[in-house]
Amino acid sequence: AQTVTQSQPEMSVQEAETVTLSCTYDTSENNYYLFWYKQPPSRQMILVIRQEAYKQQNATENRFSVNFQKAAKSFSLKISDSQLGDTAMYFCAFMKRPFITTSGTYKYIFGTGTRLKVLA
C-alpha cells in the first residue's frame, strides 16, 4: 500500500526567506503523480504544484518549485521569497495510475500536512 509521510508538523519562516517542506512516499508503482496542496486558514484547499513521475524535470510554479527524487521517493516543496499569504497547511499527495483502483484501495493518498507560518 502506498503511504505519504510529512515529517515536519510545523515550520516557520521569515518573510522573504526561502523554506523547504519535505515529503517522502512509499510505492511500488512506476506511474503516478505527486501534488502539493495548500490549505489556508479559510480552509479552501488549493493546488500549488503537480509533478508527473515520468518527468525528470522538476516542476516549477512561480515562487514554488519541487525537488523530485524518484529513486529516493522524495518530493520536497521549496517556497522562495515567502509571503505572509503563504501561511497555511501544506499537504503532499500521491495519486497512482491507472485512475481506477479496486475497492478499498485509495486513489489519492495525502500526508498529514505541515503547518507553515510566515513571520513578518
Added chain:
Amino acid sequence: KAGVTQTPRYLIKTRGQQVTLSCSPISGHRSVSWYQQTPGQGLQFLFEYFSETQRNKGNFPGRFSGRQFSNSRSEMNVSTLELGDSALYLCASSERLAGQETQYFGPGTRLLVL
C-alpha cells in the same frame, strides 16, 4: 469558471441522525471525490463518482454513501451519525486532460455531531 461549491457550509446534528451533503463540481468536470478531514486522521478518501457511477471507494463503513446525478452534482449521505463523524468534509472535482488528472477542492462542509 466557477469553482467547486459545497452546501451547507456548516451543520450541527445529533447522534443517530442522518445528514446529506451536496457538492457541485466545476463545469465540465465529471469526477467528484469526497474526503473526510479531521485533526487526528488528516485527509481520508471516502469515494469517487464518475459519470454517475462509484469508481473508487475508501475504507469507510456502509453508513457513508454517495451518489452522482447526470449533471455531475454529487451528494454524500451519512446515516446513524456518531460523535466521531464530526469533521470537515471536502469535495473535489477533477478533469482529465491529455491523460493527466488534477483535483480541485471545494470549501468543505463542517459537520458537528453532538
